[in-house]
Amino acid sequence: MKRIVSFLLAAAMFFSLAACSQADGSEASAPSDSGQYETETTVEDFGDEGPAEGSDAEGEGTGNSNVLVAYFSWVDNAVLAEDVDAVSSPSVIPPGNVQQLAGWVQEETGGDIFSIRVADPYPSGWDECLERANEERGEDARPELAENAVNLGQYDTVFLGYPNWWYGAPMALLSFLEQNDLSGKQVYLFCSHGTGGLAGSVEQIAEAAPGAVISDNIFDCYEEEAASSEEAIKAWADGLGYGSQTEGEEEDTDMSGKRISVQFGDAEVIYALNNGAAAASLYEMLPLTVDAEDFSTNEKIFYPPKELACVETPAASSSTGAGTLAYYEPWGNVVMFYDGFNENPSLYELGYAVSGAEQISRMSGTITVEAIE
Ligand SMILES: Cc1cc2nc3c(=O)[nH]c(=O)nc-3n(C[C@H](O)[C@H](O)[C@H](O)COP(=O)(O)O)c2cc1C
Known part of the structure; x- marks a missing residue:
């Protein structure tokens, strides 16, 4: 659905992204380097009511005990309104884009999955959620998390998924990274976003997880492509050596x-x-x-x-x-x-x-x- 959202946005966010890509590949968007918030700007196509019904990302991984798939998605962080007409702007509808992507990475890698959730959920209405997220960005807040991750010590590899929120990672992702020690762990990022691409998210994540080994092979995906990205993201995980094609995982690790x-x-x-x-x-x-x-x-x-x-x-x-x-x-x-x-x-x-x-x-x-x- 095309949506016009009144939004304070950098002009550089209008890069068109039509496909899923890897950040080390040529299709990835250039992050906005203007860093300028301009006056009220109208943004088209930014967000959606949510992709089609699909995977359930809440599976328990069993196959590869070295891998954790940790992700943040709005849908897991909102009180879902029973009556969507009750909210003043379009509302979040499951499944979430990153939630779906995370589910597919979990399926492909056989790792464990962890949804990063805030203690105080975001509004389920689009405009209201944007507003709170913008406040948090402005305050450089670290929202309190509902629970901490499982013991990260048992994982060598962390796949970390997130949406672009206001030109970067959601602040709750930074809470997660600062509260959990990823030093020495191999980290692979995957991101779903609107026209803003990865923006400043990778730099923010690197800063919040200084000891982590963050691969520059990043999967990123335009929001409207997320629901049809199962094959692409599974191929990406497989190409990194974590795929089901290389199964007999016990043997592989x-x-x-x-x-x-x-x-x-x-x-x-x-x-x-x-x-x-x-x-x-x-x-x-x-x-x-x-x-x-x-x-x-x-x-x-x-x-x-x-x-x-x-x-x-x-x-x-x-x-x-x-x-x-x-x-x-x-x-x-x-x-x-x-x-x-x-x-x-x-x-x-x-x-x-x-x-x-x-x-x-x-x-x-x-x-x-x-x-x-
Ligand atoms: C609060 C909020 C802020 C957002 N800010 C941006 C942004 O700055 N740039 C962008 O490209 N997309 C932005 N988006 C769009 C999301 O990145 C995109 O819709 C993503 O696919 C959502 O994934 P999810 O459904 O897993 O939360 C924003 C979405 C929300 C809810």
């Missing part, structure tokens, strides 16, 4: 027994991976073609395209010495030791060479890193 091959010229080094999250995230990125570089007198290193999640990953022990495969978190590089090394709390163990360790010292140039099936 259990790296023990997994081996990788590092090849250069006619030489090959085979590593057995350990059971840490960092080894699992490296494995998910394979195959890779990268450059091997010399470092110091005992290491060959390479840079994987993304940071590895280091939660529940053992530190590299000097007792394993040459042949150790490790990850140096501050620089984001993988290390292949061919001589002894000193321990360092930021140096995480990924595995150990089970064949070809004597070749590591002569490694140079382009190498390929592959999973051994």
Whole structure:
């Protein structure tokens, strides 16, 4: 439904977004950088009465105990009016856009799902909700949450979903991030929005969760496309390595027994991976073609395209010495030791060479890193 909403809005919000996209892809909207609230502006197509009936995002995840899908959606944060005519402006109607997206991510990943809810629900009327959200934005408020998340310690990966509210993340999402420690966790964002795109939300989230490893592979979706985005968002989660196609999830997150091959010229080094999250995230990125570089007198290193999640990953022990495969978190590089090394709390163990360790010292140039099936 086209709706004319009287709204204080930045002119830059009028970017047209016609499709779901990933923020590292070309379809994503440029965030508004004007930062200017202008005088009363009329916005079309901003919001909807809600997408068609669809999924129930309140499922309990069972398949992948490392993954949490946490999301904020207006529909879970409003007292739904029984008589929609009773509110003066169009009203929220289930299911919510982000609620639906979150349900599909949960289905695809098999993770647990958590709906971020405020203690004092928002009005169910559109204009009234905009007004309160705008006040909260102006006050940089942190609305009280109805409950805290389940123990986040058990999750390595958090999919975080939210709508754009007033050029950024809803303030309740910031409450959630500031009350729950996401340090070291791999975080994937998904967002549904009107014509404003992601606006300043990613920067706000990064600021509220300083230690989190936030991927720049973001799924974002225009509000009117949300209800038909099941396939797209499931493909996105799958592409990140959390999909049902890669199921036998227990096995996938259990790296023990997994081996990788590092090849250069006619030489090959085979590593057995350990059971840490960092080894699992490296494995998910394979195959890779990268450059091997010399470092110091005992290491060959390479840079994987993304940071590895280091939660529940053992530190590299000097007792394993040459042949150790490790990850140096501050620089984001993988290390292949061919001589002894000193321990360092930021140096995480990924595995150990089970064949070809004597070749590591002569490694140079382009190498390929592959999973051994
Ligand atoms: C209070 C409020 C503020 C909003 N502000 C914006 C905005 O600044 N930019 C934008 O593109 N969309 C904005 N929207 C639209 C929502 O981002 C969009 O409709 C989204 O799909 C809603 O998801 P939900 O149904 O899960 O809450 C706003 C919606 C509400 C309710």
